[in-house]
Amino acid sequence: MKLSDLRPNPGANKKKKRVARGPGSGHGKTAGRGHKGQKSRSGGLKNPARFEGGRSTLLMRLPKRGMRGQQPGEIVRVEYQVVNLGAIAGRFHSGEVTPEALAQAGLVRPGYPVKVLSSGELSAALTVSAHKFSKAAAEKIQAAGGQAVVIAPSSTEPGSEEA
Secondary structure, three states: OOHHHOOOOOOOOOOOOOOOOOHHHOOOOOOOOOOOOHHHOOOOOOOOOOOOOOOOOHHHHOOOOOOOOOOOOOOOOOOOEEEEHHHHHHHOOOOEEOHHHHHHOOOOOOOOOEEEEOOOOOOOOOEEEEOEEOHHHHHHHHHOOOEEEEOOOOOOOOOOOOO
16 A cells, blocks of 8 residues: 555545536525525525514514513512521521621621521520521511611622612
């Protein structure tokens, strides 16, 4: 075997079909696209699921309802992270409980507003600072000899209202 004898396998190399090169090629005139219509035009084959041949799509014809994003002057709902009194009582036995302390204890994510709920019992006298308290939670904290301190939400916290 010599280097000059090397050839590709039969059928390995196919010639590219050259369309629109005259009648002698067998693919002249309409170049295999048939006559007229959308598929015969350049850039004409648009076939995503919502395309309906140029008529107004079903998505556009259906009525639109409900909220569509935030508009200027619209009230934005604040999403609070909730913590139960039972979870606080399990981690803290004395002193002051702040949202930062709750985040370090792994009860909430840092930087988000916190709401304290009344599920569970509290025996220690704690000073609990949070952005919101349920009525029953505030009563349970005060009954245990502690304080429920409401923190005003700052505009830098994600999920808080802008004033």
